[in-house]
Amino acid sequence: MVADLxxxxxxxxxxxxxxxxxxxxxxxxxxxxxxxxxxxLPKTVTPGPRRGNPPPRxxxxxxxxxxxxxxxNPGLEGFLRELGGYEVGLPVFVSVAGDTVEExxxxxxxxxxxxxxxxxxxxxxCPNVExxxxxxxxxxxxxERVVAACRAALPGTPLFAKLASEGVRExxxxxxxxxxxxxxxxxxxxxxxxxxxRREVFLKGxxxxxxxxxxxxxSVYEVxxxxxxxxxxxGGIASGTDVAEFMLAGAAxxxxxxxSFVREPGDxxxxxxxYLQGAGLSAAALTGSLRDRERVV
Amino acid sequence: xxxxxxxxxxxxxxxxxVLLRYRSDAPGGPPEPGQFVSVRPGGSTALxxxxxxxxxxxxxxxxxxxxxxxxRGRGTxxxxxxxxxxxxxxxxxxxxxxxxxxxxxxxxxVWVAPLKLLSRSLSRLGVEHEVFLEAPxxxxxxxxxxxxxxxxxxxxxxxxxxxxxxRQVLDRAGDLSRYSAVYVSGGREMLVAAREAAAxxxxxxxxxxxxxxxxxxACYGCAVPVWSGGVRGHARACVEGPVFRGEALAx
Ligand SMILES: Cc1cc2nc3c(=O)[nH]c(=O)nc-3n(C[C@H](O)[C@H](O)[C@H](O)COP(=O)(O)OP(=O)(O)OC[C@H]3O[C@@H](n4cnc5c(N)ncnc54)[C@H](O)[C@@H]3O)c2cc1C
Ligand SMILES: Cc1cc2nc3c(=O)[nH]c(=O)nc-3n(C[C@H](O)[C@H](O)[C@H](O)COP(=O)(O)O)c2cc1C
Ligand code: FES
Numbered sequence: 364m365v366a367d368l369x370x371x372x373x374x375x376x377x378x379x380x381x382x383x384x385x386x387x388x389x390x391x392x393x394x395x396x397x398x399x400x401x402x403x404l405p406k407t408v409t410p411g412p413r414r415g416n417p418p419p420r421x422x423x424x425x426x427x428x429x430x431x432x433x434x435x436n437p438g439l440e441g442f443l444r445e446l447g448g449y450e451v452g453l454p455v456f457v458s459v460a461g462d463t464v465e466e467x468x469x470x471x472x473x474x475x476x477x478x479x480x481x482x483x484x485x486x487x488x489c490p491n492v493e494x495x496x497x498x499x500x501x502x503x504x505x506x507e508r509v510v511a512a513c514r515a516a517l518p519g520t521p522l523f524a525k526l527a528s529e530g531v532r533e534x535x536x537x538x539x540x541x542x543x544x545x546x547x548x549x550x551x552x553x554x555x556x557x558x559x560x561r562r563e564v565f566l567k568g569x570x571x572x573x574x575x576x577x578x579x580x581x582s583v584y585e586v587x588x589x590x591x592x593x594x595x596x597x598g599g600i601a602s603g604t605d606v607a608e609f610m611l612a613g614a615a616x617x618x619x620x621x622x623s624f625v626r627e628p629g630d631x632x633x634x635x636x637x638y639l640q641g642a643g644l645s646a647a648a649l650t651g652s653l654r655d656r657e658r659v660v
Numbered sequence: 661x662x663x664x665x666x667x668x669x670x671x672x673x674x675x676x677x678v679l680l681r682y683r684s685d686a687p688g689g690p691p692e693p694g695q696f697v698s699v700r701p702g703g704s705t706a707l708x709x710x711x712x713x714x715x716x717x718x719x720x721x722x723x724x725x726x727x728x729x730x731x732r733g734r735g736t737x738x739x740x741x742x743x744x745x746x747x748x749x750x751x752x753x754x755x756x757x758x759x760x761x762x763x764x765x766x767x768x769x770v771w772v773a774p775l776k777l778l779s780r781s782l783s784r785l786g787v788e789h790e791v792f793l794e795a796p797x798x799x800x801x802x803x804x805x806x807x808x809x810x811x812x813x814x815x816x817x818x819x820x821x822x823x824x825x826x827r828q829v830l831d832r833a834g835d836l837s838r839y840s841a842v843y844v845s846g847g848r849e850m851l852v853a854a855r856e857a858a859a860x861x862x863x864x865x866x867x868x869x870x871x872x873x874x875x876x877x878a879c880y881g882c883a884v885p886v887w888s889g890g891v892r893g894h895a896r897a898c899v900e901g902p903v904f905r906g907e908a909l910a911x
Binding site: 386387388389390391392395396406414415416417418419420421422423424425426427428430432435572573601602621622623624625626627630 | 661662663700705707708709710711712870871872873874875876877878879880881882883884885892893894899
């Protein structure tokens with residue numbers, strides 16, 4: 364028997380529950396990995412082109428990495444010209460970010476008329492220029508403003524709000540209450556690496572990889588019990604059993620980021636398939652079927 | 661990221677410098693000089709250390725590939741001991757080989773690694789070339805003789821690790837306008853000095869390194885400042901590089 368890997372997300376059928384996490388998919392090598400994925404999710408797009416941060420941009424840490432890329436991207440129009448490169452017969456989800464609420468809703472309005480886009484994900488971990496550079500997911504009021512504006516601009520397309528682990532309960536309720544169709548949990552965690560020899564900051568950025576898995580898992584677990592909309596799990600997923608753990612905790616689908624730099628997503632999917640066969644379950648049946656123990660606090 | 665299992669066939673150490681030869685049945689043609697591979701210890705799915713390590717292809721013949729690397733931290737220390745590897749590549753854009761000659765090859769430190777394959781490609785095309793390598797001050801004598809053996813005809817320039825070492829190597833090469841092309845793979849100082857010396861006189865190609873995470877164009881971690889269409893931007897060393905034309909770099 365072959366395991367049934369299909370899941371559904373906001374009415375979109377996905378061949379597998381694996382989605383590339385924003386900013387971790389290579390257009391150059393998409394063809395090699397496409398078989399493993401249920402959807403394609405390219406790097407966050409901003410209204411205009413961004414050059415990104417000067418190097419260094421990445422640092423390895425125990426069980427993961429820190430990055431500070433600075434959203435280098437060709438801007439929305441440049442991205443739409445390249446969109447064909449992401450079409451491999453899978454639904455395309457587009458991650459967007461702006462400096463202001465208006466920029467976010469403008470991006471959504473433009474994508475509303477783009478039939479090749481199956482869903483839009485709001486990267487709310489970027490700084491809100493109108494609010495002293497705090498991120499858009501720094502608090503529920505800010506989340507409500509941006510999600511409500513984007514919902515109005517994008518009435519007919521599924522809208523995902525991607526949040527950080529900090530304040531995830533309040534922010535998830537705020538996003539759901541203002542019209543998000545799904546929640547992606549979580550983005551990277553603020554982190555710092557230091558060069559002790561030069562006595563300098565090496566990199567101020569976001570932590571990702573297996574190091575953040577327990578934090579991400581806890582966010583998914585708590586929020587899935589709190590909201591009605593589906594949760595997409597993300598953070599440190601590096602194996603088939605990691606995928607299963609996130610789905611058991613309540614995720615309807617998952618995103619694989621940093622680990623796709625060092626493992627083939629197809630291997631992660633095979634492991635998931637093996638797990639499901641052993642358990643005699645379909646992928647969809649995993650979601651939220653985690654049994655609680657009294658000792659879990 | 662496509663990974664292939666490779667078996668280590670041979671290992672030789674010269675102080676901190678390690679020469680590693682492995683066999684892999686990965687499909688694909690032979691590497692271009694200047695391309696690199698991304699490597700991690702094999703035989704396990706443990707992700708520790710988390711990232712793979714990039715190295716230039718030093719040599720390649722059939723299914724065997726050699727790397728020349730310096731042990732710096734934990735990743736290279738583990739690779740120096742490994743009997744099985746997990747390899748991705750060859751990756752990136754290497755040197756563009758051709759022209760009438762004579763060409764000049766400048767190398768320094770462990771970065772001489774990709775020049776062996778380059779020298780062989782030039783020879784195959786009948787392009788006359790001269791090779792000047794900065795002989796590392798710290799390396800054991802055996803490494804010096806190994807270098808001479810592996811880069812036949814190369815002139816080793818003992819700089820004693822002086823601060824102007826790159827300058828000394830450049831001076832030995834003489835007037836750059838004598839050459840039809842300059843290929844450089846050395847420390848940052850050598851890349852900068854050679855690029856400046858070649859500017860407006862002779863086309864230069866430089867092997868540039870930057871820290872990498874995915875080595876496949878996904879993460880945008882390996883940003884190299886470049887000019888594109890007259891404006892400053894960032895190119896990815898792993899797909900648009902690691903070899904860049906001197907005038908393309910916005911250093
Ligand atoms: C395209 C390319 C080709 C290279 N070719 C060679 C080669 O032929 N021979 C050789 O000796 N070295 C080469 N390097 C450098 C080599 O990758 C690093 O020395 C090695 O990754 C250090 O790993 P470590 O675990 O020992 O050191 P650590 O300092 O513990 O590594 C920590 C992290 O920093 C990264 N890092 C550290 N130093 C460098 C560096 N100088 N460049 C890039 N990343 C670094 C590591 O990859 C790792 O992610 C190359 C680098 C690049 C980008
Ligand atoms: C190199 C890199 C670039 C990223 N770029 C983006 C991005 O553009 N937009 C975004 O929403 N998240 C971005 N992220 C965060 C990931 O999508 C993901 O939320 C995070 O890395 C946690 O998952 P992981 O542990 O599987 O990597 C990036 C992460 C990395 C490592
Ligand atoms: S290392 Fe990821 S884009 Fe080059």
